[in-house]
Amino acid sequence: MHQILVINPGSTSTKIALFQNDKELWQESCSYSSEQLSGFSKSIDQFELRWKDIQKIIEVKKLNVKHLSSIVGRGGPFKPLKSGTYLINKHILEDVKKGRVQADHISNIGVLLAHQIASEANLPAYFVDPVSVDEFDDIARISGLPELERKSLLHALNIKATAYYISQKLGKKLANLNLVIAHLGGGISICAMRKGQIIDVNNANEGGPFSPERSGYLPVSSLVKLCYSGKYEYPELKRKLVGKGGLTAHLGTNDSREVEKRIESGDQQARAIYEAMAYQIAKEIGAMATVLKGQIDRIAITGGLARSQILMDWIQDRIAFLAQVEIIPGENEMDALAAGALRVLTGEEKALSYQ
């Protein structure tokens, strides 16, 4: 039996959960207001604040850290890495502390927090499938301009967890499966997974279907014109691409339930935009199907938007011909992190070493 503590720092809260094998025993969360966090210019500066609150929870829960098997922290936009569960070692700690990462994001400190607890009890600590998982075939890296390499950044944690779920359901090893997996959340990642490896994905910040908050692919000449129009500063334009694009830009909300309510009450504009999002998702799935040369065991649709029946109907109508579709709504990062640690603890998988 393995006891695993999961630490997941998000932009406005830190979630902490205790697992016994794959079963969650409890979960706690401490939230932060934007005023509380406004003083920190870099994510790493929040370490002390987050650490203190984690200690409080450990105390309140009367958790004896020495009885744990391991700690697992959420990974961040580190350097490009192979998919898997990584032992947190001095190299990753150094890289995060020195800012040798692809972007500043609060998830980066997950490894610092996990390590802090683990080192006191002399336990192994891990991180699992960070957003910087990169298993691209070289051919997928090439864009139409040498200066702009296509990069692998994706919702790897949930996508990999979904892949494991399907492999168990089918009773087949991941290494024997070809999957197209669509993670539909505030951002959208659609990937081609060949024998367990994510060989291509739209980068949710840089392209693919538009999503509740991101603009996705845009006709590039029009985008360039906008950049040079003098109307926008760079940060404002960036927010139009990520944060305030997609549904938010068209409909003023990123909440799909709100959009569906409007559609039900006859709002044609809301319907047209929502349907266009489904259309672009279907096209991206079709594109990834050719990456796998049509040899696809399953298409999986996951993430919060997979709860939307109308969206699922529209998408399936266009892609049902490709392969059987599995709809696995929601995402559970805590489960996925615990499962990643557990695979290593049970010996099912070997921990990877961050170099």
Added chain:
Amino acid sequence: MKKQFQILVINPGSTSTKIGVFKNETETFNHSISHSVRELDAFSKMTDQYGYRSEIIQKTLLENGFALDSFDAVVGRGGLLKPIPGGTYHINQKMLDDLTEAKRGEHASNLGAMIANSLGNIANAPSFIVDPVVVDEMEPEARISGMPEIERRSIFHALNQRAVARKACQEIGKGYEDANLIVAHLGGGISIGCHSKGRVIDVNNAFNGDGPFSPERAGGLPTGQLAELCFSGKYTLPNIKSKLVGKGGLVAYLGSNNSLEIQKRIEKGDEEASLVYRAMGYQISKEIGACAAVLKGQVDAIIVSGGLSNDDMLMQQIRNHVRWISQIFIYPGEKEMEALADGALRILKGEEEVKIY
């Protein structure tokens, strides 16, 4: 005996004008008239060249024994008009006014309608244009991008796409209006269209930058990184534009837009050339897959055309990725002259109704 129609075809390029004479489907004469830059420079606006080019065409026809009044129709290549449904259009004053104003841009093809109209008037024959690049039959869901101020637009190689689509339909014994087809035009620019029952309901915009990169164009690009480049202060707008169209794609990586030369490099073991060239085929395949989803998998044929379809290596690669979708027809080259003549012929024969701009 069936009536034979004689058709004059005019296809103006930036420094030449191609003319062709067709007896029904058969070309009986063709000639490419070169214009020196010095002669063309005398005109401040491109559209002012039409009288000059018309006269040279008349002279050439006379020298080769064609009287203008022997033509049943004159057909010119269409230009940058307002967005219109595909088909064969009568050239009217409204069209000529729009082309003269060049509201939607100057392009040599704008001269096609003007020259055809002036020669048609002299010959006392009807004049037409066929499937200009502005053909727009996109469904509403295809027009919406992730940013309200940017609309996806339909601008593509409509003339050649339609012509090869009809040809494939003949081979499979299905009417173009009954078929679902994916047509990939692979030239200096690449456009891949979803033809659903006679209408092109979605197509990547090869001119305004989305879809696969091509020999000279960058195609779709990572948007955040592109914005960063624009705001870097390193490039002017014209710099960036020329990176997108003209100096993007194969040219940017390999310094050449010549696929024959690149193939030679690959044969000699140039790995970078091989990777970039295969990446182009990879993106073309992905775009074809996206179209398959648009058509819900009901695809009667995939048709590949344009200059790049002469390359067996590229065709083999694309075949590997997409052959599970449908049967594939490959029609190398571009048949603009035939496509224009056929468009006019369908009207003369009464097979299709002429459209009014």
